[in-house]
Amino acid sequence: MLLTSRPASPEDGEMPMITPRHVWMLLALICTGAVILSFGLTAWLDLNPCYLCIFQRTLFMLLALLAALAVLGQAVARVSGALFVLGCGIGIGAAAYQTWLQLQPPGSVSCLGGQPGPIEGLVEWLGQQMPALFLATGFCEDKELTILGLSLANWALAAFAVCLAAAGWALWRARRAGR
Secondary structure: OOOOOOOOOOOHOOOOOOOOOHHHHHHHHHHHHHHHHHHHHHOOOOOOOHHHHHHHHHHHHHHHHHHHOOOOHHHHHHHHHHHHHHHHHHHHHHHHHHHHHHHOOOOOOOOOOOOOOOHHHHHHHHHHHHHHHHHOOOOOOOOOEOOOOHHHHHHHHHHHHHHHHHHHHHHHHHHHOOO
């Protein structure tokens, strides 16, 4: 049984209990890995990240920090975990919107034009502070790279969804154990 009421010993033949703390550690590693992969692919393949790509990258940075904070303790985990869930929801929205843009016929929609919104403003400010890391040079509707038939926006959407599900479980499990 994966979830037990007492710690399992190797002699019991049972798998050790997975705790919310383990999940938060794993989520911190996954989000950090997503950031490193994003920077690495951009540099290695000379990709042109767009505003939504950089915003999602920034969200993964924030999520890595929030997950690391959730490891510290139960009270911190509740607040940082709730913020983590909120960040995942925002990430799902951004990645889903970018996925929708990429599904439209070429030239029919663009993420540029019109008044810049809060995402564009944040990314523009970050790009001015650290251009090597945050300068938006691409278009959100372009699929510069596909891996196994999925664009990077599709992969980000899946990663945000998995993180949301895991964080939801960790919060639920911690609450249940706290009773």
